Amino acid sequence: MSAQAKVAPTRPVGPDYRAESQKPAATVSTPVDFDTVTVLPQTPQLIALLSIIRNKNTDRGDFIFYSNRIIRLLVEEGLNHLPTVEHTVTTPVGRPYDGLLFQGKICGVSIMRAGEAMEQGLRDCCRSVRIGKILIQRDEETAQPKLFYDKLPEDIADRWVLLLDPMFATGGSAIMAVEVLMSRGVPEERILFLNLIASPEGIKNFATKFPKLRVVTAFVDQGLDEKNYIIPGLGDFGDRYYTR
Amino acid sequence: MDGSAEAVEPVGSGEAGGTIAMRAHYAPPWADVSIIGLAGSSGSGKSTLSQAIVNKLNLPWVVILSIDSFYKTLDPDSHKAAFRNEYDFDSPDAIDFDVLVDKLRDLKAGKRAEIPIYSFEKHARIDRTTAIYSPHVIVLEGIFALYDPRVLELLDMKIFCEADADTCLSRRIMRDVRDRGRDIDGIVKQWFSFVKPNFQKYVDPQREVADIIVPRGVENHVAMSMVVQFIERKLMEKSTHHRAALKSLDVGAQSEPLSKKVIILAQTSQLRGMNTIIRDIDTSSEDFIFYFDRFAALLVEQALNNVPFLPATITTPPGHTYAGLRPRGEVSAVIVLRGGAALETGLKRVLHDCKTGRILIQNSVRTGEPELHFLVLPPDISKHEAVILLDTQMSSGGSALMAVQVLVDHGVKPDRIVLATYGAGRMGLHRLTTAFPDLTVVMGNMTRDVEERWVEKRYFRC
Numbered sequence: 020m021s022a023q024a025k026v027a028p029t030r031p032v033g034p035d036y037r038a039e040s041q042k043p044a045a046t047v048s049t050p051v052d053f054d055t056v057t058v059l060p061q062t063p064q065l066i067a068l069l070s071i072i073r074n075k076n077t078d079r080g081d082f083i084f085y086s087n088r089i090i091r092l093l094v095e096e097g098l099n100h101l102p103t104v105e106h107t108v109t110t111p112v113g114r115p116y117d118g119l120l121f122q123g124k125i126c127g128v129s130i131m132r133a134g135e136a137m138e139q140g141l142r143d144c145c146r147s148v149r150i151g152k153i154l155i156q157r158d159e160e161t162a163q164p165k166l167f168y169d170k171l172p173e174d175i176a177d178r179w180v181l182l183l184d185p186m187f188a189t190g191g192s193a194i195m196a197v198e199v200l201m202s203r204g205v206p207e208e209r210i211l212f213l214n215l216i217a218s219p220e221g222i223k224n225f226a227t228k229f230p231k232l233r234v235v236t237a238f239v240d241q242g243l244d245e246k247n248y249i250i251p252g253l254g255d256f257g258d259r260y261y262t263r
Numbered sequence: 264m265d266g267s268a269e270a271v272e273p274v275g276s277g278e279a280g281g282t283i284a285m286r287a288h289y290a291p292p293w294a295d296v297s298i299i300g301l302a303g304s305s306g307s308g309k310s311t312l313s314q315a316i317v318n319k320l321n322l323p324w325v326v327i328l329s330i331d332s333f334y335k336t337l338d339p340d341s342h343k344a345a346f347r348n349e350y351d352f353d354s355p356d357a358i359d360f361d362v363l364v365d366k367l368r369d370l371k372a373g374k375r376a377e378i379p380i381y382s383f384e385k386h387a388r389i390d391r392t393t394a395i396y397s398p399h400v401i402v403l404e405g406i407f408a409l410y411d412p413r414v415l416e417l418l419d420m421k422i423f424c425e426a427d428a429d430t431c432l433s434r435r436i437m438r439d440v441r442d443r444g445r446d447i448d449g450i451v452k453q454w455f456s457f458v459k460p461n462f463q464k465y466v467d468p469q470r471e472v473a474d475i476i477v478p479r480g481v482e483n484h485v486a487m488s489m490v491v492q493f494i495e496r497k498l499m500e501k502s503t504h505h506r507a508a509l510k511s512l513d514v515g516a517q518s519e520p521l522s523k524k525v526i527i528l529a530q531t532s533q534l535r536g537m538n539t540i541i542r543d544i545d546t547s548s549e550d551f552i553f554y555f556d557r558f559a560a561l562l563v564e565q566a567l568n569n570v571p572f573l574p575a576t577i578t579t580p581p582g583h584t585y586a587g588l589r590p591r592g593e594v595s596a597v598i599v600l601r602g603g604a605a606l607e608t609g610l611k612r613v614l615h616d617c618k619t620g621r622i623l624i625q626n627s628v629r630t631g632e633p634e635l636h637f638l639v640l641p642p643d644i645s646k647h648e649a650v651i652l653l654d655t656q657m658s659s660g661g662s663a664l665m666a667v668q669v670l671v672d673h674g675v676k677p678d679r680i681v682l683a684t685y686g687a688g689r690m691g692l693h694r695l696t697t698a699f700p701d702l703t704v705v706m707g708n709m710t711r712d713v714e715e716r717w718v719e720k721r722y723f724r725c
Contacts, residue, residue: 029586034569036523043574046586063572063588070587074577095561098533108543111717118539119532144557254580
């Protein structure tokens, strides 16, 4: 990633019927060049939600409520990538409706612990969804991510997997999680990685390594700092959601 | 004003770009309220007769307005005199006709009116007021209901209630002792020094302007039926006008493009998938409610993109700044019952603690015309930056027009209203956006022009 990409784009945000001068300006998601990456529409409401959860003065109750709202939007968008078939039904007023039926079974897999914070949002959209867990931690000696634990549905190879981790920095843990999933027989193209805030570096790493895997994010931030934290980011998601 | 929509007139839409939008006038059925004046001597049975008329009409939109509410607040000297029963309450000077005329004109224009409350024990107006809003008929009763020429101009029917003086005096004694905390000496003193002379001088001459003179009050069944029939005919005419007014908003419904401020949710595969489940008559109630709530949350999220935002720079925990946004002010919701309540779970998922008003509008079985039955709004609603108005379905647009009009009458500007609805037809949308071009509509699906309200039936399972 080149150094120029560190300038975040700022532009007026708002519905189409408003003139540019009537829209407030805000920093929006940094553009990315990969077809497999879907960034949620940069609506004023999404920007306002992100502003709340990024704000260091937001208390835990609000942090949980507003991040859940974004997570639901991510899940709704993620589900759009599942296969469907045409299906016509009869409506209560006795007319046909040409609709769609979802094909394929899904499951969630959360990368512990922050990813587990996204399970509620997933359940809000998909009742009784199966959810697997993966624990990956940095090895003290090698400073590399290491798999400590996983518990996944047995038939995971037959399912679409929504991989959950809110902060997508370098993508080290996510890459390892994908490798675990692939080792259990899940094809790359059936994995959807849902996250709230991504870095351009992480996205590039990932898209190069897994060109068929889809990423759905709410926002691509301007970059990473020397410690590989996302800038401007929102701090430690797990801490803010669970313990701080 | 005749309650019908006037010819379409061009008006600047107020939006940037200075486009000229065609704006038509919408008059709710409570604009041009019918006002019946009912005068007569003290104790002649005006209140009883008014009450009997209201009971006989048996409609929620008939209110009795007593001229007694408009007694002037007394200055200290008059106040003392009043407690000695030496103040002349039975002279027209005791009534604040200016305020009465103002309030009647507001009501005639379809606006909300705050009516003062007068305390007979304290001889003063109290701090509170009673709000009157959206009546179709007002019975104005009081000894001087037919006195002020400005009031006479506003009356649709003028009644003078007649009774002999003995009956009047005995009724007055009974009422003032029972309801107004007076003693008999005072009442009799007042009768002979004020009530009787004033009757001859001011009250009795009002017969001259009356349309009908009713002797024997409520016992006079012929007169009662005449009055009730007159009002019923007036209401029918009004209902016909209102429906004609709705029709006249249809011009161009099929040919003109939809307003730019009508937003239909993107028909993604997920949305269509949810719609398929929601619309399938064979879907279980559990699934219907689950998927409808999910749909509703998305609808409200989309509606909120249309509220005003301001730039807001915040600092993240690591100390970086982010140029984001925050809502400009309070956003509240108003639910159009019963349908809108099906969207409430979705609303609370998105705005968990927003103030929520409720309006019950139902279509009359008799005429098919929407009728306003119940209304509670947040008291500070006119200060809110945006109001999300929720209803599940809009076909003719009649109830949506009425709901928007109610909000406008309570000080909410149309450009601050976002109507969120599961489905709407082209006709209803056209009517609504022609009457209120600054209104934003966010909807889940385009439906046929006329569709039964099946969503609320499925959601509430009855």
